[in-house]
Amino acid sequence: MDVNSGSVHVVDDIVYDMIPLVEPLVNEGIKDPDLVKAAVVHLAGIPYPEEEIVEAVDEVLELEKSGQLFAKDIYENYVFDFKKRPTVVKALCLHIAHDCNLACKYCFAEEGEYHGRRALMSFEVGKKALDFLVANSGNRVNLEVDFFGGEPLMNWQVVKDLVKYGRSIETANNKKFRFTLTTNGVLLNDEVLEFANQEMGNVVLSIDGRKEIHDKMRPFRGGQGSYDLIVPKFQKVAESRNQTNYYVRGTFTRYNLDFSEDVLHLADLGFQQISVEPVVAQPTDDYAIREEDLPKLREEYDKLAAEMIKRRREGRPFNFFHFMIDLEGGPCVAKRLSGCGSGTEYLAVTPWGDLYPCHQFVGNEEFLMGNVDEGIVREDIRDQFKCCNVYAKDKCKKCFAKFYCSGGCAANSYNFHGNINDAYDVGCELERKRVECAIMLKAMAMMEEDDGAQE
């Protein structure tokens, strides 16, 4: 992968072996084909016939010339202009309920309460949040609102009223709301499903995988498991949405390092849109992923990718969120630099209307940015997040995955290092592995397509 151009090449052994030899020459300005060929043939001692090497050098230099190989990093200066950009708010995470009917052991929201009191968002607060979003979104047309919690179905009437209100102000303001819902499924019923299918652009259904894994980490407050109650409901959601515009989303922890089994279990249950992610925890938590777990986890991602290829060939494919990558229609550099947009384009709103950079920071007073009545009061916090990009992070500068994760999650960085401009190292290792698998899957698909075309 050529990091700075974004190009992805599948190469044979000759090219693979010669790239480290040719790159320094090109960087020194030596691009004359004869010189490069001579250097590779004589210096390298790589065990290939000379005519093959000569041919491969021509191809490598052609890619360099077309800007698809050894591209320079020209984006760092672009960032300086980028920092000065005016930002608008385009997405809100509405904490519609700081309460939950489950007691998931790894919940960063501490059973929905976010280090604070239990509370439900009133329609009035929600309405002000939507007005704030419209007023602060500049000329952005597409606005996103996620109903989040705790468990948003514990305050369902307000969700419905806010959707209705949002729709009522779209035309006059030339806006289009994309509503999404994240739920644990406990209160999911036909009425909720019908409304969600009509109004929600995406529905995220929380389930961890195998029954014993799910029930261990996602019990009711009384300790009983929730798997048996939610699985049939989630299957119904998936089918009623034609297997699109939803995700079953799970968390894996140190207790299920063999998480590929959980992903495959979800696929076996009939789900085709799957996202299973590593837990974010304090290093002191017993279920936290440790550095020593990385080899096993890398192996699991490889195992999962291989199984996905197998199932794709068998005509029963499924999508794994972290292996999805849009190479042709992916984001522009500006997006890749700005990352998730927390604290600038994306804000979280508490039930009582306070604004935080994202849901992960809710409850940490240090990051309280303002409220729906007064808007952003702490512009310094917003500016701090605006400057949070891959070039602000030393660890990202040389990372091949920097334009795919965009510097990672600010909250993870804060949790592990006490500031948002660092990177969560275990998370980085896993992200690199996922990008590697994602690109491998794309390359495999391309080669299968080519083989198919030739047959």
Place this chain on the structure above:
Amino acid sequence: MKREMKHVKTLTTRDLKESMKKGGCGECQTSCQSACKTSCTVGNQSCEQLK
């Protein structure tokens, strides 16, 4: 692919350098809203202009 190569097969990708010229409209989806909520993944997002 511009030309059939023997040693290299190139996947069709968006030219990042080119995207500097017209990029940054901001109409795309917010990364964290989509499915994850605990990690940042941007490469799998789609550009609204290219849809």
